[in-house]
Structure formats: C-alpha cells, structure tokens
Amino acid sequence: MDKHPVANHIQSHRSTRKFKNTRIPEEIIKEIITSAQWAPTSHNVQAYSIISITDQTLRVELAHLCGDQKYVKEAPAFFVFTADFYPHSLISRRLEVPFEMEETENVIVGAVDTALAAQNALLTARAYGLGGVMIGGIRNHSEKVAKLLKLPEWTFPVMGLCLGYPASITDQKPRFPLYGVLHENHYDANDIEKAIVEYDERTLHYYSNRKPNPKQSGWSSQMAAYLSTPRRPGVTAFLKKQGFKMK
Ligand SMILES: Cc1cc2nc3c(=O)[nH]c(=O)nc-3n(C[C@H](O)[C@H](O)[C@H](O)COP(=O)(O)O)c2cc1C
Structure with missing residues (x-):
C-alpha cells in the first residue's frame, strides 16, 4: 500500500x-x-x-x-x-x-x-x-x-x-514502538518493558548522533528525571483564581 x-x-x-x-x-x-x-x-x-x-x-x-x-x-x-x-x-x-x-x-x-x-x-x-x-x-x-x-x-x-x-x-526524534502504544481490547502490560528497552536503544542512538546538542542519554533516564520533581506547582492555584474549582 x-x-x-x-x-x-x-x-x-x-x-x-x-x-x-x-x-x-x-x-x-x-x-x-x-x-x-x-x-x-x-x-x-x-x-x-x-x-x-x-x-x-x-x-x-x-x-x-x-x-x-x-x-x-x-x-x-x-x-x-x-x-x-x-x-x-x-x-x-x-x-x-x-x-x-x-x-x-x-x-x-x-x-x-x-x-x-x-x-x-x-x-x-x-x-x-x-x-x-x-x-x-x-x-x-x-x-x-x-x-x-x-x-x-x-x-x-x-x-x-x-x-x-x-x-x-x-532529524526526526524516534517514537515509542507501535506495539507499546497499540493494545487490543485490554491494556497489555507484558510488552511494555521490552518496548522501553528497545526505545532506549533507538533514542540513545538518536541523541548521541544529533547535531547540534548531542547527548548520551536514552528515553528512560530523561523521563525518570522529568517526572522526579513536581511540574509547575503554581498551575492549580492559578486555575482556581481564574474560576475553575476543579472539584
Ligand atoms: C504541549 C507541548 C508543549 C511543548 N513545550 C515545549 C517547550 O516549552 N519548549 C520546547 O523547546 N519544546 C516544547 N515542546 C516540543 C516537544 O519537546 C517535542 O514535541 C518532543 O520532544 C518531540 O519532538 P518532535 O516534536 O521534534 O518530534 C512541546 C510540545 C508539546 C506537545
């Protein structure tokens, strides 16, 4: 096709x-x-x-x-x-x-x-x-x-x-393997670890060859760092001030 x-x-x-x-x-x-x-x-x-x-x-x-x-x-x-x-x-x-x-x-x-x-x-x-x-x-x-x-x-x-x-x-930044994203009928956790390992290899290759700003890191380490600290903690208070109660 x-x-x-x-x-x-x-x-x-x-x-x-x-x-x-x-x-x-x-x-x-x-x-x-x-x-x-x-x-x-x-x-x-x-x-x-x-x-x-x-x-x-x-x-x-x-x-x-x-x-x-x-x-x-x-x-x-x-x-x-x-x-x-x-x-x-x-x-x-x-x-x-x-x-x-x-x-x-x-x-x-x-x-x-x-x-x-x-x-x-x-x-x-x-x-x-x-x-x-x-x-x-x-x-x-x-x-x-x-x-x-x-x-x-x-x-x-x-x-x-x-x-x-x-x-x-x-260059395009690679995406997570399709089989780690697409599930049929129910969430299938079995292949997720495998998808992460595969994606880490591909992203490490992408980032280490990227110009400018090459770096020796894969997706896992980036995500772990990204999600290890609170993200924009002021957003909730701001939304409430704008009228959104978020109950
Ligand atoms: C909602 C949203 C917010 C984003 N914010 C930023 C940003 O503040 N600065 C930035 O450089 N890239 C930002 N990005 C771009 C992402 O970093 C980028 O889409 C992601 O790394 C994937 O790379 P690609 O878009 O080149 O495929 C944002 C993307 C989205 C969807």
Missing part, C-alpha cells in the same frame, strides 16, 4: 526551533488559524482563543517567562493558545442560567479543545512549508502571562506556538 500523502505529512513531523528571518504572509496565517478552528471540539464549545503576539517587547517578556526560550522571541510568528470559557460565561449570565464550572472535567475539555486546535495549526503551517514548536513553557508563570495578555476569568494559557520557515531540516 502506498502511504497516503496526508499520513506522510503527519509522520514527517519534527519540531523546528531555528527559523529563517522571513515574514509569514498574512494569507497563510489566516489559513493556519482557520484550520485551527476546524479541529473537532467537545460539544462544539470551541473553548479556546488564539493570541497572536506581534509586539516585540511582549515577545521578549514572554520568552523570559517561558524559561528564556529564545525562539519565542526570534520566531517570525508566535501564538498563545488559551483555553477559553469567557464567552460561555457571558452567555450564561445573559440567559440568567447557572454557569456550572465546578468540575475538573471543564479544565480537561478546555485543554483538549485548545491542544487539538494547536495541532491543526501546526499541521497546516507545515503544509505551507513552515515549521514550528509548541511551548508548554507558557505555563511556567501562568499568572504573569495572564496579566501580560490581559486574560479574563475563565481562561488559561495552554501552550505557545512558534512558527517560521525552518533554517535547517533536523
């Missing part, structure tokens, strides 16, 4: 962090955002907003808040994808019905909707020859980001997206 061009496009993904200094035409930006809007959305809530950061001073501040990730200030375009129930809050108020947002479920709905939109945006950008990288660092200091972007209640930043024409083509 020939691989379908769309599958080929999706499977040729790699994050791009170095960009040419070339402006992205406005029509392409519009296509990218239109595609974002065509992502499926839970119950048609469309619970997201996309903020295009064109002000360079703001970019510099955001790059700093994202952990001094320089591509946030250097990429030709940078968007903040924000979960957003603010319009819904206005509707409920206007119609004088309860605005029931107590459950954690709403945070999941907002984050999932936003992520699907962002992925559609990235896929479409790549179709136009652009590359990009998502920026979870936008949640490092959610409250400061919210202040800078004047985010109202019932919103929270989920990820940033840097876009631009790639300065170079990097």
Whole structure:
C-alpha cells in the first residue's frame, strides 16, 4: 500500500526551533488559524482563543517567562493558545442560567479543545512549508502571562506556538514502538518493558548522533528525571483564581 500523502505529512513531523528571518504572509496565517478552528471540539464549545503576539517587547517578556526560550522571541510568528470559557460565561449570565464550572472535567475539555486546535495549526503551517514548536513553557508563570495578555476569568494559557520557515531540516526524534502504544481490547502490560528497552536503544542512538546538542542519554533516564520533581506547582492555584474549582 502506498502511504497516503496526508499520513506522510503527519509522520514527517519534527519540531523546528531555528527559523529563517522571513515574514509569514498574512494569507497563510489566516489559513493556519482557520484550520485551527476546524479541529473537532467537545460539544462544539470551541473553548479556546488564539493570541497572536506581534509586539516585540511582549515577545521578549514572554520568552523570559517561558524559561528564556529564545525562539519565542526570534520566531517570525508566535501564538498563545488559551483555553477559553469567557464567552460561555457571558452567555450564561445573559440567559440568567447557572454557569456550572465546578468540575475538573471543564479544565480537561478546555485543554483538549485548545491542544487539538494547536495541532491543526501546526499541521497546516507545515503544509505551507513552515515549521514550528509548541511551548508548554507558557505555563511556567501562568499568572504573569495572564496579566501580560490581559486574560479574563475563565481562561488559561495552554501552550505557545512558534512558527517560521525552518533554517535547517533536523532529524526526526524516534517514537515509542507501535506495539507499546497499540493494545487490543485490554491494556497489555507484558510488552511494555521490552518496548522501553528497545526505545532506549533507538533514542540513545538518536541523541548521541544529533547535531547540534548531542547527548548520551536514552528515553528512560530523561523521563525518570522529568517526572522526579513536581511540574509547575503554581498551575492549580492559578486555575482556581481564574474560576475553575476543579472539584
Ligand atoms: C504541549 C507541548 C508543549 C511543548 N513545550 C515545549 C517547550 O516549552 N519548549 C520546547 O523547546 N519544546 C516544547 N515542546 C516540543 C516537544 O519537546 C517535542 O514535541 C518532543 O520532544 C518531540 O519532538 P518532535 O516534536 O521534534 O518530534 C512541546 C510540545 C508539546 C506537545
């Protein structure tokens, strides 16, 4: 079977962090955002907003808040994808019905909707020859980001997206073996250890040959380190401040 061009496009993904200094035409930006809007959305809530950061001073501040990730200030375009129930809050108020947002479920709905939109945006950008990288660092200091972007209640930043024409083509980062991801009818734990060992070998090979920034490490050691400390402990308090009770 020939691989379908769309599958080929999706499977040729790699994050791009170095960009040419070339402006992205406005029509392409519009296509990218239109595609974002065509992502499926839970119950048609469309619970997201996309903020295009064109002000360079703001970019510099955001790059700093994202952990001094320089591509946030250097990429030709940078968007903040924000979960957003603010319009819904206005509707409920206007119609004088309860605005029931107590459950954690709403945070999941907002984050999932936003992520699907962002992925559609990235896929479409790549179709136009652009590359990009998502920026979870936008949640490092959610409250400061919210202040800078004047985010109202019932919103929270989920990820940033840097876009631009790639300065170079990097190797693809290997993925976990398919048999470790795909299960039939029930979760099969038997092959997971084997998949981890196999993936460690492949990632060690990838990272040790990678240019620039080669390193002698495989997936296991990276994940163990990543998950050994609390991740962004301020997020819960920020979400509560934005109105989400997460009961
Ligand atoms: C939600 C999300 C947040 C991410 N945040 C960052 C980030 O802050 N900085 C960064 O350099 N890469 C970030 N990435 C990119 C991942 O590191 C990258 O997708 C992963 O290592 C796999 O590499 P690949 O995309 O090149 O295949 C993020 C990716 C996702 C999906």
